Amino acid sequence: MVQKKKGTKIVILGSADSGKTTTIENLLNRKKEKITKIECKGTTVALDYGNTIINGQRFHIFATPGQERFQFMREILSNGLDGAIVVIDNSEGVTNTDIKILENLNSSNVPYVIFSNKQDISPGKIESTHINPDIPVIPTTATTGEGIQEGLNILLDLMEN
């Protein structure tokens, strides 16, 4: 039996400490939605999860752990996703973990955007041959919310087309 989908799944990917949890907090807290976090010593070990309604549609948003040993969680969470956000720490640049994530996304048909985060401490554009020139790169500061909502809207537009 074909099941009716109950909402849209967005996954936030990126290296450890790039700002994924802060991004999901920013997206959901402003709407006072509850977030479930599974952390150890302040870092995500399994996932962060929250859901919210945008324009009458339910969105399930997951943030993944960045450490390599949790790659299996990225794979589980990346099943059946409708859109993705890759959060890159602009002060660190594109890491090996980010390269793997970008390569996976580029070989899929999943719409995604890149947040070049921590613009407050490292302003400017990311330069990397690993970034597909067709993919929108949005400068963000997750701690203040700068660029976050705008970036989500750009992703939602891509997902509609």
Ligand SMILES: Nc1nc2c(ncn2[C@@H]2O[C@H](COP(=O)(O)OP(=O)(O)O)[C@@H](O)[C@H]2O)c(=O)[nH]1
């Ligand atoms: N200065 C600055 N710090 C940030 C920003 N976003 C996240 N952080 C900090 O970076 C650290 C890691 O953030 P977190 O969201 O836990 O990263 P995650 O491992 O990707 O989930 C925390 O101390 C955050 O407060 C940002 O835009 N600017």
Ligand SMILES: [Mg+2]
């Ligand atoms: Mg986290």
